[in-house]
Amino acid sequence: MGDRILLVEDDEPLGSQILGHLRGAGFDAVWWREGRLLVAGELPDVSLVVLDLMLPGTYGLDMLKALRAFSEVPVLILSARNDTLDKVRALKLGADDYMTKPFWPEELIERVRARLRRPTLQKEPSVVEVGPLRIDLQGHAVQVRGRPVELTRVEFGLLAALARRPQEAVTRQWLVDHVLDPEREGTERTLDVHVSRLRRKLGPAKCVETVWGVGYRLVPGEDA
Amino acid sequence: MKLRLRLALTAVAVTVPTAFALVQVEHSVRRRTTDEVIAGSTLAQMQSGGRERCESAPDTWMVRTRSPRPPWEREGGGPGPDGVGGPPPGAPSPGGPPPGTGSEMGSETGARGPGNDGPPQRGARDQGPFGRRMPPVQLFPFDGQFVSRNAQAPALDDDLREGVRASGVGVRRYSKEDGALVQDLLLRMPWEGGPCEYVLARRVEPADSPEVGLPPLSIWGVPTLILLSAMVVALGPVVQRLRRLTEEVRASSGSHYRQPVTVRGHDEIAELARAFQEAREEIQAQMAHQEAREQTLRDFLANTTHDVMTPLTVLQGHLAAMQQRLRTGDALEPDLMNSAMGEAHYMASLVHNLGAAARLEAGAPQVQHAPVDLNALVSRVLGRHQPIARPRRIALESGVPATPTWVMGDETLLEQAVSNVVLNGIRHGREDGHVAVVLETTRQQTFHLRVIDDGPGIPEEERSRLLERRFRGNAARTRAPQGQGLGLHIVNNVVELHGWTLTLAPSEYGGLEVGFTGPLMTPTD
Numbered sequence: 001m002g003d004r005i006l007l008v009e010d011d012e013p014l015g016s017q018i019l020g021h022l023r024g025a026g027f028d029a030v031w032w033r034e035g036r037l038l039v040a041g042e043l044p045d046v047s048l049v050v051l052d053l054m055l056p057g058t059y060g061l062d063m064l065k066a067l068r069a070f071s072e073v074p075v076l077i078l079s080a081r082n083d084t085l086d087k088v089r090a091l092k093l094g095a096d097d098y099m100t101k102p103f104w105p106e107e108l109i110e111r112v113r114a115r116l117r118r119p120t121l122q123k124e125p126s127v128v129e130v131g132p133l134r135i136d137l138q139g140h141a142v143q144v145r146g147r148p149v150e151l152t153r154v155e156f157g158l159l160a161a162l163a164r165r166p167q168e169a170v171t172r173q174w175l176v177d178h179v180l181d182p183e184r185e186g187t188e189r190t191l192d193v194h195v196s197r198l199r200r201k202l203g204p205a206k207c208v209e210t211v212w213g214v215g216y217r218l219v220p221g222e223d224a
Numbered sequence: 225m226k227l228r229l230r231l232a233l234t235a236v237a238v239t240v241p242t243a244f245a246l247v248q249v250e251h252s253v254r255r256r257t258t259d260e261v262i263a264g265s266t267l268a269q270m271q272s273g274g275r276e277r278c279e280s281a282p283d284t285w286m287v288r289t290r291s292p293r294p295p296w297e298r299e300g301g302g303p304g305p306d307g308v309g310g311p312p313p314g315a316p317s318p319g320g321p322p323p324g325t326g327s328e329m330g331s332e333t334g335a336r337g338p339g340n341d342g343p344p345q346r347g348a349r350d351q352g353p354f355g356r357r358m359p360p361v362q363l364f365p366f367d368g369q370f371v372s373r374n375a376q377a378p379a380l381d382d383d384l385r386e387g388v389r390a391s392g393v394g395v396r397r398y399s400k401e402d403g404a405l406v407q408d409l410l411l412r413m414p415w416e417g418g419p420c421e422y423v424l425a426r427r428v429e430p431a432d433s434p435e436v437g438l439p440p441l442s443i444w445g446v447p448t449l450i451l452l453s454a455m456v457v458a459l460g461p462v463v464q465r466l467r468r469l470t471e472e473v474r475a476s477s478g479s480h481y482r483q484p485v486t487v488r489g490h491d492e493i494a495e496l497a498r499a500f501q502e503a504r505e506e507i508q509a510q511m512a513h514q515e516a517r518e519q520t521l522r523d524f525l526a527n528t529t530h531d532v533m534t535p536l537t538v539l540q541g542h543l544a545a546m547q548q549r550l551r552t553g554d555a556l557e558p559d560l561m562n563s564a565m566g567e568a569h570y571m572a573s574l575v576h577n578l579g580a581a582a583r584l585e586a587g588a589p590q591v592q593h594a595p596v597d598l599n600a601l602v603s604r605v606l607g608r609h610q611p612i613a614r615p616r617r618i619a620l621e622s623g624v625p626a627t628p629t630w631v632m633g634d635e636t637l638l639e640q641a642v643s644n645v646v647l648n649g650i651r652h653g654r655e656d657g658h659v660a661v662v663l664e665t666t667r668q669q670t671f672h673l674r675v676i677d678d679g680p681g682i683p684e685e686e687r688s689r690l691l692e693r694r695f696r697g698n699a700a701r702t703r704a705p706q707g708q709g710l711g712l713h714i715v716n717n718v719v720e721l722h723g724w725t726l727t728l729a730p731s732e733y734g735g736l737e738v739g740f741t742g743p744l745m746t747p748t749d
Contacts, residue, residue, distance in 0.1 A: 082576050084592040084636040102572045104565075104611035111607065169623040173664055213660030213676040213733065214623035 002026040003047035003116055008035055008063070009078070010052060018050065021105040027112070035063045040070035048115055050108075051095075053079040053086065061093055068094035074115050078103075128163040131220030132205045135163045144203055154179060155198045158191075162208065162218035169211035227463055228456050235452055243444055255397070255407070258427070262361055262409055263393055266425045269363075270413055275420055278365045282373040282419035287363040366410070366422035373419055378426065384410040388422060405429040465493050473500055481507050520585070528578055531710075535567040535574070542567065562615040566651075569612045573647055577710050580640045584717045591634045591721060595745055598629040598638075598671060602661050605643045609650055618653045620646070621660040629663060629671055630745040633722050641718040642675070644711035645738045649677035658733070665744060673740040678733035687728040690716070 005027045009015035015031055022029040030044055035051075049067070053060035064075055074096040079086055082100045090098055097115055099108065128135045134143040137160055142149045151159065157179040162170055172188045180186030180194075195216060199208050207221040269287070270278070278285040364377035370385055380394075387394030387410065394410035409425040465488075472485040481504045487497040542564035549556055583590040606620050613620045631638075642661070649659035659677045666672065682690070690712045715738070719726040724742035731737035 082579055082636050082640075084594065084634050087635055088592060088594045100576070102568070103608070104569075106611045107607050110610075111604075114603075165626055169621060171623040171662055171664055174623075174625070211621045211623060211660070212619060212658040213678075213731075214621050214662050 002028060004028045004030065004045060005112065006030045006032065006044060006046040006049045008032045008049065008051045008060070010034055010054075017105070018108065021109060022050075022112070025109045025112075035060060037063060037066045038070075039066070043067065043071055043073070046073060048112060049073055049075045050112070051075055051077055053077055053081070053090070061090060064090065064093050064095060076111060076115060124164065128166060130163065130166050130218050131207050133159075133163075133202070133207050133218075135159060137163065142202075144205060149201050151198065151201060154181065154194050155201070158194055158198055159208070159218075162216055166218045169214040169217045172215040175215060227466070228459050231455055231459055232452055235455055236448075239448055239451075243448075258407070259393070259395060259409060262407075262425050262427060263411055266361070266363060266409070266411055266423055267413070270420070270423060274363075275413065275415070275418075278420035278423075279418050282365050282367075284374060285365055285420070286374055286376060288360055360427070362426045364424040364426070365420040366424060367419045368417060368421045370422065372424075377424065378408070380410065380424070384408060384424075388412050400428075403430075462493065469493065469497055469500075472497075476500075476504060480511070524578075524581070528574075531574055532571060535571045539564055539567040539571070558615065565615065566612055569609075570647075570651070573643065574710070576640055577644065577714055580637055580714050580718070581710065583637070584714065584721065591637065593632050593634060595630050596633050596635045596638055598631055598663055598673060599624040600628070601635070601639050601642060602663055602673075605639060605646055606661065608643065609646055612647075613650045613659065616650065616653070617655050617657075618650050619658045620650070621658065622662070623660070624663040625665055629665060631671060631742060632745050634718075637714075637718045637721070641715040642673070642740070644715050645675040648711055649675060649679060649736070653677055653679040653735075657735075669744045669746065670741060671744055675736075675738045676731045676733065677735035677737075678731065679735040681730055681734060681736045682728065690728065 002025075005022055007015065007018055007022065007029055009018060009031065010033055012033075015033065019029050019031050030046065036042070051060050051064060060077065060079075064077070067073070067075065075094065076097045076099060077087075077090045077095045078099050078101060079090075080101045087098045097111055099111060124137070126136065126138045128137065132145045134146075136142070140156055142151055142156065142159060158175060161175060161179055172191055176186050176188055176191050180190060184190075195208060199206075202208065205221040207218055209217045209219045209221075211217050274287065364372055364374055366372045366377065366380065370380050381396065384394035384396050387396075392412045394408075396406075396408040396410075398406050400406055405428070407427045407429065409427075411423050411425060413421055413423060415421065469485060472483075476483045476485055484504065485497050485500055487494055487501060542560055545560055546556055546564070602622050602624055606622050610620055646659055646661065653659060657678050659675065659679075662674045662676065664672045716726055719740060719742075722742060724740055727737075727739040727741070729737045729739070
């Protein structure tokens with residue numbers, strides 16, 4: 001069973017729907033049908049709280065405020081009101097994220113996952129492993145399936161830039177500005193040339209993916 | 225109260241006290257002058273023989289003399305410089321006429337005959353056409369103890385005694401029952417002792433004398449009347465114009481302030497008319513503004529209803545079709561499902577857009593400025609549309625800087641703007657197409673956010689039309705052929721509100737590229 005999540009939602013159909021989707025996504029979900037002004041010790045052991053702002057009895061923000069007095073558990077706010085003031089207020093009171101109704105279950109699950117993932121982001125690692133690739137950022141060394149690969153300075157810089165943000169697209173312009181030698185004339189065309197050379201050296205793993213309209217991204221690749 | 229009546233009453237209220245005060249002042253001056261004249265002539269008379277006659281017969285001595293004319297009447301024209309003829313007939317004056325002309329009735333003349341009394345002195349000569357003679361003056365002697373041997377002498381009071389002790393002249397005035405004014409002057413003679421040490425000069429002003437009451441009505445009444453009439457007449461046109469203005473104002477307000485009032489001349493009334501004219505224009509402008517707003521709201525509501533009802537109808541149709549297939553045991557078509565999801569998604573976006581439009585319509589106060597991380601915003605927008613894009617086989621991609629991109633803005637509106645552009649790209653995208661959001665920052669502390677697609681794009685003329693500021697009735701219809709309507713208008717308005725730049729251009733992949741450019745948040749923000 002995955003992380004435990006507390007759902008505070010007064011609407012019966014919406015609540016049971018969200019509960020179903022959370023459980024379907026592998027979370028252990030607890031559902032409260034009304035808000036409570038919590039005091040320390042009353043909060044079940046959960047990794048995240050999904051809190052609807054419009055609750056009978058207690059206003060969601062009051063509950064958040066009371067909760068924040070003793071807990072740092074991440075809180076994802078649900079609201080039917082798409083209002084900036086509400087968002088700003090909620091974030092000020094310590095909410096971590098905000099979702100406006102209506103939303104797709106997929107969107108909610110994605111946001112919950114992103115929120116739970118967040119604290120694992122640590123300081124920059126010295127070695128990144130993506131699929132068959134092992135990139136030693138400090139040692140300037142790259143291995144594909146344990147076999148060292150010789151890269152030029154620009155090629156390594158390119159790979160390192162992608163490796164620092166694995167699975168995220170890095171724009172071509174950024175790569176041109178930060179990786180290519182500023183002394184020489186760096187264009188996106190030059191960048192593409194370097195990328196194709198890099199790909200050839202990395203072999204059939206296809207770890208450097210072209211992101212349409214954006215740039216490049218490091219992925220585990222279709223492992224053959 | 226009517227203007228004219230008020231003016232007339234005011235004029236009377238001002239004129240009467242003023243006239244009365246002036247008359248009083250005149251009386252007062254005249255009395256003082258009279259006092260001096262009487263004192264002077266009495267002294268002269270006593271010094272030129274009067275003393276001797278008085279002291280020789282203090283029991284009976286009294287003088288009845290025609291008083292000298294006051295200075296303001298001298299030019300009036302009697303025969304002599306004093307304006308006095310001889311002594312009255314039948315009044316022998318053994319002592320010779322004193323300088324201050326008069327008849328003296330001493331003991332030596334025997335008695336005061338009736339003929340010697342007042343009436344002869346008030347004869348025709350004295351009341352000539354040119355002047356008014358002062359009434360006669362009677363003299364009574366008093367000794368050092370203010371006692372008169374003459375039985376006819378009037379009683380003295382403290383005022384007189386005090387006055388004569390203090391300044392040599394005691395003055396007393398009082399009105400008799402018949403309205404006549406009595407003027408007593410107690411004079412100290414320039415000698416000591418004797419029964420005639422003090423002389424009381426008494427003058428009685430009859431009640432009908434002009435010096436007692438107001439001047440005759442004919443003198444002040446006529447000018448006052450003329451003045452009043454002149455004022456009332458002069459006020460006529462003013463009142464007329466005011467009445468006309470009143471009627472025009474009433475007519476104007478009755479016509480929803482459409483009818484103007486005439487402004488003529490440059491005086492205060494014209495000023496009033498002009499002020500009303502300005503107020504009328506202001507009211508009209510307000511009403512027009514209100515009207516326009518209401519019309520916008522009505523149009524908005526009508527369009528909204530239509531725009532929400534249409535996808536809702538489509539959604540219901542899809543749901544009904546699904547139910548039908550479930551009942552008959554047929555397999556659900558993915559297209560049907562995707563379309564149903566797309567309609568629901570579109571409706572959600574539409575309702576958010578309507579909210580945004582309402583806030584934009586209300587103006588700047590409704591906009592909240594706070595720090596916004598564009599990286600997170602892009603991630604949320606993509607997360608929202610991913611469930612719709614995936615079944616349509618449209619790839620949603622994004623590239624953002626490694627660190628948060630902070631800008632100042634209204635998060636809701638900005639997210640809605642970016643979301644609209646992305647959703648447009650998805651809705652109009654081809655199967656296996658792409659929509660990418662690229663966020664970059666420059667060294668000049670600006671950001672550049674581009675939404676690129678490889679869809680059908682928008683022709684040049686259509687692009688410039690989309691950037692026009694105002695919603696235009698049906699042109700803003702959200703499901704118009706190109707379907708860009710409300711969504712892109714909101715984008716345009718939001719960008720304008722934030723002082724950013726919006727560009728629409730063909731993308732290098734054949735579709736549309738929408739660019740947002742603006743300043744990054746500075747540490748001082």
